[in-house]
Amino acid sequence: MVKYNCLNPIADIGLNLFTEQYVKTDAIDEAEAVLVRSAAMHDLELSDNLCAIARAGAGVNNIPLDKCAEKGIVVFNTPGANANGVKELVVAGLMLASRDLVGGMNWVKENKEDANIAKTMEKAKSKFAGKEIQGKKLGIVGLGAIGVLVANAANRLGMEVYGCDPFISVEHAWNLSRDIKYVKTREEIFRECDYISVHVPLLDDTRQMINKDTMATMKDGVVILNFARDLLVNDDDMAEALASGKVGKYVTDFPNAKTANMEGVIAFPHLGASTAESEDNCAVMAVKEIVDFMDNGNIKNSVNYPSCDAGICASEGRIAINHRNIPNMLSQFTTVFAAENINIDNMVNKSRGDFAYTVIDIAASSTQTLVEKLTAINGVLKIRVVK
Ligand SMILES: NC(=O)C1=CN([C@@H]2O[C@H](COP(=O)(O)OP(=O)(O)OC[C@H]3O[C@@H](n4cnc5c(N)ncnc54)[C@H](O)[C@@H]3O)[C@@H](O)[C@H]2O)C=CC1
C-alpha cells in the first residue's frame, strides 16, 4: 500500500489513475508521495516516509529542491502540461494592454440604466480607444513550453516576434516557427521590443531581471507581461517606470501587496494554469510519474534527480538507491550483494550534479540485512525496496 497526500486540490481524472494499492492520507508525515500545485513547502517538515513529490505544474520554486535531494526525495514537475492555458491568458494580456476593454466594460456597467446608451456610447467611446498588436514587436525571454506557444500564437496574430533562451531544448527549438527572430541575449529584446513577455523559471540568474537598469534600455511606453513569477520584476523600480511613462502597462499573473494597487498594472490572481484542461493534464502527468516511480522505481521529469528508466522489473527483486554522486558507490553496492550471495540481474546508474540514482534488479528477494548494509554505506541517502 502506498499512502499519498494532496497539498492542493488535484483533478480527479488524475487521482482516479491510482489503483486500490494507493490510499489518500491527510497526514503528510505518513505519506510516501505528495501531490502539490503552488502550496509553499519550504517550511514543512519532510518525514523519512516521503519518497516523491509531484508538482502538478511547471514552477518548482515553492519546493525545497536541494533539501529534498539530500533526503533522497525525488521531485517531479509536469513539463508543458499547463502551457496552453498560460499561452491563452498571455494573448488576453496582450489585448488588455492594448485596448481599454476593462475601462469600456466598466463604462457600460456604470451607464446601464441610460435609456439612450446606444447613442451616448458613440460619444463616450473615444476615451477607450487603443492600439493594435499587429505589426508590433513582441520579445519573449524564455523559449520553453510556454514561451514557444506564445511566440507562435503572437506570430499568427501578425506580431513581429523576437525570442531568446540560451538553454533552449531541441524539442522547443523544433516547435518554434521559423518566422521568430532568435536573438542571443535578452538585452537585444529589451532594446528592440514594444511588448516584452517573460517565461523563465525563478532562478538566481532571472530574479529581478526587470529592474531600473534593464527598463532604462527599453523603448518608452513598453508593455511588460509577467506570467512567470513576481520576483522576476523589481516592484519599486516598476512603480517608478509606470509613473514616469517609461513602462506603459505591466500585465502580471502574480500581483503582490505592492503591485496589486499600482496604477498601470493589469493583474490576474494567478489564473494561467487554472483551466479545466490544464488542471486535468497536470494531474494525469503527475500521477503517472508518481506511479511509475513508486511501482517501478523509474524517474521521468524530475527536477532534482536524473531521469532513469529501468522498465518493469522482471527479476525477483528490485532495489532503488538515492545517493551522492561520489566515487566508489557502485563497487560498495555490489560488494554488499556479493557478501549476501545475491546475484545482480541488471543495474542502471544515473547521475545529475551532486546526486545519483541506482536501480538494481536481483535474483532473490531483498532481506533486512541487505537493506541495513546498503543504508550504512556513506553517501547513501535513501534505500527503497521497489519489489
Ligand atoms: N501563470 C501560471 O499559472 C504559470 C506560470 N508558469 C511559470 O512560467 C515558467 C515557464 O514555464 P514553462 O515554459 O512551462 O517552463 P519551461 O521549463 O518549459 O521553460 C522555461 C525556459 O526558460 C529558459 N531559461 C532558463 N533560464 C533562462 C534565462 N536566464 N534566460 C532565458 N531563458 C531561460 C529555459 O531554458 C527554458 O527553455 C515557469 O517556471 C513558471 O514560473 C508556468 C506555468 C503556469
Ligand SMILES: O=C(O)C(=O)COP(=O)(O)O
Ligand atoms: O505551473 C506553474 O508554474 C504555475 O504557476 C501554476 O500554478 P498553479 O498550479 O495554478 O498553482
